Amino acid sequence: xxxxxxxxxxxxxxxxxxxxxxxxxxxxxxxxxxxxxxxxxxxxxxxxxxxxxxxxxxxxxxxxxxxxxxxxxxxxxxxxxxxxxxxxxxxxxxxxxxxxxxxxxxxxxxxxxxxxxxxxxxxxxxxxxxxxxxx
Numbered sequence: 815x816x817x818x819x820x821x822x823x824x825x826x827x828x829x830x831x832x833x834x835x836x837x838x839x840x841x842x843x844x845x846x847x848x849x850x851x852x853x854x855x856x857x858x859x860x861x862x863x864x865x866x867x868x869x870x871x872x873x874x875x876x877x878x879x880x881x882x883x884x885x886x887x888x889x890x891x892x893x894x895x896x897x898x899x900x901x902x903x904x905x906x907x908x909x910x911x912x913x914x915x916x917x918x919x920x921x922x923x924x925x926x927x928x929x930x931x932x933x934x935x936x937x938x939x940x941x942x943x944x945x946x947x948x949x
Contacts, residue, residue: 821905821943825915825922825936833920836913846882850875851921858889859928866891866929876903883910889925896926896934904942914938 835848854873861871871889875882883906888899900918905911922934 817904817942817944818940819942821940823938823940825918825938827922827933827935828919830916830920830923833917835917847875847884847917851887852924855921855924855928859925862889862891862896862925862929884914887921891929891931894932896922896929896931898922898925898934898936900936900938902938902940904944905940907943907945911943 851873858871858873861868867890869888869890873887875884875886883902883904885901885903887901890897898918898921900914902910902914905914918936918938922936926932926934
């Protein structure tokens with residue numbers, strides 16, 4: 815598969831009660847997502863409760879030693895619906911997208927419940943969408 819550059823899609827609403835953060839290799843593990851995202855959700859929820867359309871409810875997931883594909887998450891509330899924008903530097907069609915979809919639905923469920931919104935909608939932007947089965 816030739817990589818698709820600048821790929822976009824929408825993840826539909828689905829309640830996800832639990833999620834197992836997996837380890838792809840020594841570099842992409844729980845540190846990349848679980849420990850960088852989940853501890854920041856209470857502050858995101860507080861920001862959204864106080865200012866639903868805030869542009870400050872953002873989580874940046876990468877740093878100089880991180881090989882995780884997810885770069886950032888942005889949260890806003892519009893018409894009582896949580897809007898999540900997820901930006902990926904790259905995403906694998908086989909190993910990445912199904913896992914990322916469930917992870918984002920889990921995060922959407924947690925934030926949506928914390929903010930008492932009805933539903934959520936997740937917009938995903940991917941810089942490079944490719945087929946890679948070795949990770």
